[in-house]
Amino acid sequence: MTSGRRIGAPDAKNRGVLLDAAERLMLEEGYAAVTSRRLAERAGLKPQLVHYYFRAMDDLFLEVFRRRAEQGLKAQAQALDSAQPLWSLWRLVTDPATSRFMMEFAALANHRKSMRAEIAHYAERFREEQWRTLATALARYDADPETMPPMVWSVLFTSLSTVLVMEQGLGMSLGHAETIEVVERYLRRLEGEPNL
Amino acid sequence: MTSGRRIGAPDAKNRGVLLDAAERLMLEEGYAAVTSRRLAERAGLKPQLVHYYFRAMDDLFLEVFRRRAEQGLKAQAQALDSAQPLWSLWRLVTDPATSRFMMEFAALANHRKSMRAEIAHYAERFREEQWRTLATALARYDADPETMPPMVWSVLFTSLSTVLVMEQGLGMSLGHAETIEVVERYLRRLEGEPNL
DNA sequence: GTCTATAATCAGATAGAC
DNA sequence: GTCTATCTGATTATAGAC
Numbered sequence: 001m002t003s004g005r006r007i008g009a010p011d012a013k014n015r016g017v018l019l020d021a022a023e024r025l026m027l028e029e030g031y032a033a034v035t036s037r038r039l040a041e042r043a044g045l046k047p048q049l050v051h052y053y054f055r056a057m058d059d060l061f062l063e064v065f066r067r068r069a070e071q072g073l074k075a076q077a078q079a080l081d082s083a084q085p086l087w088s089l090w091r092l093v094t095d096p097a098t099s100r101f102m103m104e105f106a107a108l109a110n111h112r113k114s115m116r117a118e119i120a121h122y123a124e125r126f127r128e129e130q131w132r133t134l135a136t137a138l139a140r141y142d143a144d145p146e147t148m149p150p151m152v153w154s155v156l157f158t159s160l161s162t163v164l165v166m167e168q169g170l171g172m173s174l175g176h177a178e179t180i181e182v183v184e185r186y187l188r189r190l191e192g193e194p195n196l
Numbered sequence: 197m198t199s200g201r202r203i204g205a206p207d208a209k210n211r212g213v214l215l216d217a218a219e220r221l222m223l224e225e226g227y228a229a230v231t232s233r234r235l236a237e238r239a240g241l242k243p244q245l246v247h248y249y250f251r252a253m254d255d256l257f258l259e260v261f262r263r264r265a266e267q268g269l270k271a272q273a274q275a276l277d278s279a280q281p282l283w284s285l286w287r288l289v290t291d292p293a294t295s296r297f298m299m300e301f302a303a304l305a306n307h308r309k310s311m312r313a314e315i316a317h318y319a320e321r322f323r324e325e326q327w328r329t330l331a332t333a334l335a336r337y338d339a340d341p342e343t344m345p346p347m348v349w350s351v352l353f354t355s356l357s358t359v360l361v362m363e364q365g366l367g368m369s370l371g372h373a374e375t376i377e378v379v380e381r382y383l384r385r386l387e388g389e390p391n392l
Numbered sequence: 393g394t395c396t397a398t399a400a401t402c403a404g405a406t407a408g409a410c
Numbered sequence: 411g412t413c414t415a416t417c418t419g420a421t422t423a424t425a426g427a428c
Contacts, residue, residue, distance in 0.1 A: 004425045008394070030306035032228055035421060048396060051423055106362050107303035110226035120366040127370050151371040152378050155359070162362075163355035166302050170316040174323050175347040182348050200407045204412070231403060244414060247405055 008053040015053045017043050022064050027100055031061070031108045058114050065105055065115070069122040072098065076126060080133035086153075086187050087194040089130065093157050094180075099165035130154040141190045204249040211249045213239050218260050223296055227257070227304045254310050261301055261311070265318040268294065272322060276329035282349075282383050283390040285326065289353050290376075295361035326350040337386045 008015055021043040025034050036050040036057070054060040079088035092098065102123070109116045134150035160183065164176055187194075204211055217239040221230050232246040232253070250256040275284035288294065298319070305312045330346035356379065360372055383390075 005423080006393085012394080014394085030303065032307050036423090037421070046396070047421085048398095048423090049394085052395065055423095057422075103299075103303070103362075104306070106366065107226065107299070109366060110300070111229050116366055120363075120368045123363065123366065123368055124370050131371070148378065149374055152375045155371045155375040156356070159355040159359035160352070163351070163358050166299075166358075167316075167319065170302060170305060170312055170319065172316045172319055174320050175327070175351045178345055179348045179351040182344060201405080202411085208412080210412085232405090233402070242414070243403090244405090244416095245412085248413065251405095253404070 006052075007055055008049075012053065014043075014045060014049060018045065018050060018053055018060070019064055019067065022060055023068060026064065026104055027097065031104050034061070058112055061105075061108060061112065061115060062118060065118065065122075068101060072101075073122075073125060073129070076129060080129065084191050084194060085133055085137045086191045089134075089157060090183065090187060091194075093161040094164070096165045096168065099162045100169070103162060103166060127151075127154050127158070130157070138190075143190055202248075203251055204245075208249065210239075210241060210245060214241070214246060214249055214256070215260055215263065218256055219264065222260065222300055223293065227300050230257070254308055257301075257304060257308065257311060258314060261314065261318075264297060268297075269318075269321060269325070272325060276325065280387050280390060281329055281333045282387045285330075285353060286379065286383060287390075289357040290360070292361045292364065295358045296365070299358060299362060323347075323350050323354070326353070334386075339386060 018039065022034055022039055025039060025042055034057075036047045039050055040047040050057075050060065054063075076089070076092060079085070079092045082088040105115065105119050109119050131151050131154050134153050138145065138150055138153070160179065164179070167173070167176070214235065218230055218235055221235060221238055230253075232243045236243040236246055246253075246256065250259075272285070272288060275281070275288045278284040301311065301315050305315050327347050327350050330349050331341075334341065334346055334349070356375065360375070363369070363372070
């Protein structure tokens with residue numbers, strides 16, 4: 001009754017190759033393009049190998065997500081640790097790859113329930129960390145926490161970058177420049193001109 | 197050389213049934229769940245009928261999108277025409293169905309290039325219209341157009357509602373209440389207490 | 393431990409029957 | 411004008427060969 005199917009070692013070379021290829025494929029063509037065949041083709045491997053290294057496609061997606069989310073948390077910690085946390089964070093979240101990644105997985109979560117909890121978990125960790133650092137930074141700048149609490153800053157940054165990137169992806173830009181202008185003017189007032 | 201395949205009349209009853217079912221299925225389970233088979237099952241019809249009424253799945257998606265987008269434009273025009281355009285617009289965009297719909301199609305556009313231009317076109321019409329109405333409304337309230345131009349209002353509303361809905365879909369709510377609080381405090385200052 | 397041959401299922405599409 | 415029988419190809423997954 002025990003299944004004859006076995007799964008490849010977690011540190012096998014080709015497993016990493018597949019994860020890398022899956023990530024690129026997903027960013028370039030959307031999660032729906034990540035099928036065992038197209039992925040294998042990209043990676044220069046046989047389609048069956050995908051199923052050898054990952055019990056189900058969900059496991060593949062989950063691991064692509066975790067890997068990159070952990071990287072993202074590190075990058076964010078570094079950004080928030082700088083002398084100009086607001087500018088650093090703004091630069092980080094407006095990097096298209098960051099938002100594209102999160103959006104793609106949020107869409108994926110719509111019909112892969114197995115991913116929902118995982119994505120929500122990381123999204124909360126990102127926000128939590130942003131919130132803590134912004135709280136100290138904003139206090140330093142004497143920004144009124146009533147008008148714009150640190151938590152709201154965090155939500156606002158995330159929201160703006162997500163939608164700007166999404167719309168850019170559609171080839172749309174109406175209102176983008178003006179919005180970025182308003183945000184950056186605000187940042188300048190609080191944190192001065194960006195260094196670098 | 198002429199194809200033997202024919203396409204059903206645009207006003208046939210079952211065609212409408214399919215469009216309605218496709219829209220519901222898409223909102224509930226994501227666009228990837230809309231296949232000819234699952235759609236037909238939902239609609240209580242045979243899978244082949246999907247291909248009879250729509251030359252390709254893209255045509256189906258396109259029509260679902262157009263129908264609802266046109267409805268949305270009407271609803272928005274109505275909202276913006278009210279005595280409290282800011283409140284009305286805020287209520288409209290924070291309706292989960294609105295954002296869910298746009299997000300789902302934005303994700304779809306990632307790997308169905310045929311949809312990109314169409315979605316961008318409508319998104320711009322929405323923004324354009326919001327902008328024009330907000331410009332008059334904000335002028336009436338003596339809001340400083342330098343601090344927050346009407347166009348930026350429009351981008352901000354869209355961004356916030358999109359991401360709040362997206363995160364809610366993941367079961368996440370960290371920072372949501374505080375953000376809504378800040379927005380509504382601002383609206384109250386400009387437009388007074390919401391009537392109704 | 394790594395990979396392949398192959399099964400089982402499901403998807404999109406079309407020619408032709410009523 | 412409406413629908414169905416059916417083809418072609420893709421996709422996930424597994425048992426078993428090296």
